[in-house]
Amino acid sequence: MLPRKRRSWAEPYKMKMVELLKTTTRQQRQRAIQKAGYNTFLLPSEDVYIDLLTDSGTNSMSDQQWSAFMLGDEAYAGSKSYYKLEAAIHKYYGYKYIIPTHQGRGAENILSQIMIKKGQYVPGNMYFTTTRVHQELAGGKFVDVIIDEAHDPTSLHPFKGNVDLQKLEDLIRKQGADKIAYLTLASNVNMAGGQPFSMENLKALRKLTSRHGIPIIHDMTRVAENAYFIQQREKAYAKKSVREIVREICSYTDGATMSAKKDALVNIGGFMATNNAEVFEEARNLVVVYEGLHTYGGLAGRDMEAMAVGIQESLDDNHQAARIGQVVYLGEKMQSFGIPIVLPIGGHGIFVDAKSFLPHIPQDHFPAQALAAEIYVDSGVRTMERGVVSAGRKPNGENYFPKLELVRFTLPRRVYTQAHMDVVAESTAAVYERRMRIRGLRMVYEPKYLRFFQARFEKA
Secondary structure (H helix, E strand, C coil): CCCCCCCCCCCCCCCCCCCCCCCCCHHHHHHHHHHCCCCHHHCCHHHCCEECCCCCCCCCCCHHHHHHHCCCCCCCCCCHHHHHHHHHHHHHCCCCEEEEECCHHHHHHHHHHHHCCCCCEEEECCCCHHHHHHHHHCCCEEEECECHHHHCCCCCCCCCCCECHHHHHHHHHHHCHHHECCEEEECCECCCCCECCCHHHHHHHHHHHHHHCCCEEEECCCHHHHHHHHHHHCHHHCCCCHHHHHHHHHHCCCEEEEECCCCCCCCCCEEEEECCHHHHHHHHHHHHHHCCCCCCCCCCHHHHHHHHHHHHHHCCHHHHHHHHHHHHHHHHHHHHCCCCECCCCCCCEEEEEHHHHCCCCCHHHCHHHHHHHHHHHHHCEECEEECHHHHCECCCCCECCCCCCEEEEECCCCCCCHHHHHHHHHHHHHHHHCHHHCCCEEEEECCCCCHHHCCEEEEC
């Protein structure tokens, strides 16, 4: 008897409008990447065929979101749209107080200024670029307390986003609980390859931090994706909905920052949430300085309307199964070509292990940056570096050299088809076949902060 073949699946939506794409020649792409200083962030989007640079603000909104868009109340103060957003956050996430911001880093800025005192430590389950910058600018010091498996791209640990409780205990014992501003807990850890934490780990973490009076601040940018993995991988949650799991995750945390441009399916927007009335009062004051009045926070009413609908849509089980299913499809296709990727396959993209892909290029010649440029030249597919360039510099000026040197293929939600994924995998395979001819890069321009956005390179 033949083994049963896995049935095909289809996206839980149909297309109502399309955007036409420009195709280019290899020679045109070669000129474009040289002009961009081998930085895919500096490419004009019209010269990109399949854009997997990021899933931030690049999602397709639904007809319901576009309908809500037209209902936006653009009042400067007390917008009806704000109260709809507030109600959605209360209903689906459970946080008491919210401050809208133009996007996630606006929330990170405000929260860091309020909660971090100079010299305090901020442990977290792996750094994220903008988060760490805001923490450092506020006088804090980030400390990585993620489990060791997260730094190993070949580890099959199902929850590589987990906090190592012993690492956290050691930090508390060494520095004292009063020297820890808060713990930042990211859902589906981006820099680890979109890897989730488990509910079991979160519960144990909550017990530990409560004992020491340390708040947990939730980077909930991809909380629904994390909830889907909990549903699929933790037996106790197999029969719970994504919506129920998300609400439970939030219940174990004290506040959150959210870039709604990811999970919540909008092109712009975010918020800061807290259960602490004093923190809320201070944030309500600071948001006026940096973002806008506390009932719009740098957003138009229409953006808040679309976000409220997007939050609800993001919690649909079928949506998450299709969203992560497409990522799995691309990952398995790449594996079939022998391409080294971070395992297990994560939630928002495929992360190619550039160290294994280009073993002849030393990390100080930016192998992930070089690989992203080569893939663009091959097919017009735009990806991004997540390695030494993204990691930036230490306070003493030396480069951070993270164990993970990755190229991120990030999938926007509800945008591309399986055929697009085939093109991406086949292009990466073509580059893999000639990988030993690829040269490294040297950096010729470096901005002061978040250099991966604007740095320029030339062939080494």
